[in-house]
Structure formats: structure tokens, C-alpha cells
Amino acid sequence: MSSESVVLLETVNFAAEKHRYQRRKDAEQTPYINHPIGVARILSHEGGITDIEVLQAALLHDTVEDTDTSIGELQAVFGQTVARIVQEVTDDKALSKEETKRQQVEYAPHASHQAKLVKLADKLYNLRDINRCTPTGWTAERVQEYFVWSAQVVRGLRGTNPALERHLEELFKQRGVEL
Ligand SMILES: Nc1nc2c(ncn2[C@@H]2O[C@H](COP(=O)(O)OP(=O)(O)O)[C@@H](OP(=O)(O)OP(=O)(O)O)[C@H]2O)c(=O)[nH]1
Numbered sequence: 003m004s005s006e007s008v009v010l011l012e013t014v015n016f017a018a019e020k021h022r023y024q025r026r027k028d029a030e031q032t033p034y035i036n037h038p039i040g041v042a043r044i045l046s047h048e049g050g051i052t053d054i055e056v057l058q059a060a061l062l063h064d065t066v067e068d069t070d071t072s073i074g075e076l077q078a079v080f081g082q083t084v085a086r087i088v089q090e091v092t093d094d095k096a097l098s099k100e101e102t103k104r105q106q107v108e109y110a111p112h113a114s115h116q117a118k119l120v121k122l123a124d125k126l127y128n129l130r131d132i133n134r135c136t137p138t139g140w141t142a143e144r145v146q147e148y149f150v151w152s153a154q155v156v157r158g159l160r161g162t163n164p165a166l167e168r169h170l171e172e173l174f175k176q177r178g179v180e181l
């Protein structure tokens with residue numbers, strides 16, 4: 003087996019253990035790990051990304067935000083580049099929800115190319131997920147607001163990956179949201 007396959011298995015296993023008790027917000031309570039795996043899979047399968055550190059960061063991208071994992075831990079286990087990409091896509095927990103959303107819009111254009119890729123795939127996965135099944139308790143208005151805000155973030159990520167951006171543009175268009 004290639005050394006990159008070994009690394010990816012180590013990474014997906016680490017993420018699965020960290021997200022072990024988490025579920026998605028859909029009615030079926032899908033295991034949370036389906037999301038990071040799906041984000042990495044979008045990058046590889048649809049984005050044509052082969053940069054192993056981007057794929058690793060995708061697998062780990064919600065571990066710091068949503069579990070007890072620290073950036074230092076990621077740095078020790080997976081190295082500085084992977085830890086830095088995850089850091090870039092991690093919301094500051096000290097901020098309010100509204101501030102966090104504003105921060106994402108503001109930071110997007112300044113993110114590294116690698117972090118922009120992860121963010122694009124994260125948004126694409128979540129928007130498709132909403133279309134598949136509305137998260138528990140979300141009104142139609144909240145769904146529309148999520149699309150409008152996501153478009154503001156994605157605007158700052160453009161010029162990064164044409165395939166992913168094309169898919170996102172189509173999803174926004176279906177909701178009458180201009181990119
Ligand atoms: N569509 C969808 N999202 C779900 C589901 N379960 C959990 N989520 C997560 O919820 C987040 C989107 O909802 P928000 O309104 O932004 O989050 P909040 O509940 O924490 O305020 C995403 O976080 P994120 O990945 O960190 O991305 P981002 O939205 O912060 O960019 C997404 O991964 C689900 O069943 N469907």
C-alpha cells in the first residue's frame with residue numbers, strides 16, 4: 003500500500019475517534035464523521051485534488067471546532083501544514099454566532115489556497131446536505147439565510163477550483179441567490 007494511503011487511513015481513523023459520539027442535525031442522526039469524509043471525497047473526486055495535506059485537513063476540519071482536539075495536538079500528530087489549514091477553517095469560539103458568520107465572510111479572501119479548497123468543499127457538502135434533508139428545527143427562512151450567507155463566504159473563495167465553484171453556483175441559482 004502507498005504511504006499516502008496509510009497516512010489517509012491514520013487521519014480518517016483519528017477523525018472518527020474524535021467525532022465518535024457526534025451526530026448530524028438531520029432526522030436520521032447520521033454519524034458526524036460522514037461529513038468530514040464527504041468533504042475530503044468532494045475534493046478528491048470532484049475537485050481533482052491530490053494534495054494529501056488538503057485531504058487530511060478536510061478529514062480533520064471540524065475536530066478543533068466540535069471536539070476536544072487542539073491545534074497543538076494536530077500539529078504534533080499530522081504536522082504544521084495540516085494543523086495550519088484546520089486552524090484557518092476553525093471558527094473562533096469566543097465570538098458570538100453572528101460575529102463568527104461575519105468573520106467567515108471577512109476572512110475568506112485572505113485564506114490560503116489550501117484552506118479555500120477545504121472551505122469550498124465544506125460549503126458544497128453542507129448545502130447539498132440541506133437540500134437532501136433539512137436539519138431538525140430549521141425553518142425555510144433559516145435555510146434561505148444559510149444559502150445567502152454561504153454565498154457571501156463563497157464569493158471570497160472564488161478563483162480556487164472551477165469544478166467546485168460551478169457546482170456551488172448552480173445550488174445558489176436554484177435558490178435565486180446571486181454569487
Ligand atoms: N446542512 C447540515 N449541516 C449540519 C448538519 N448537522 C450538522 N451540521 C453543521 O451545522 C453547521 C451549519 O449550521 P450553522 O447554523 O452554521 O451552525 P450552528 O448550528 O452551529 O449555528 C455546519 O457547520 P460547519 O461544517 O462548521 O460549516 P459552516 O456552516 O460553519 O461553514 C454543518 O456541518 C446537517 O444535518 N445538515
Ligand SMILES: [Mn+2]
Nearest residue numbers: 037063064124
Ligand atoms: Mn464542516
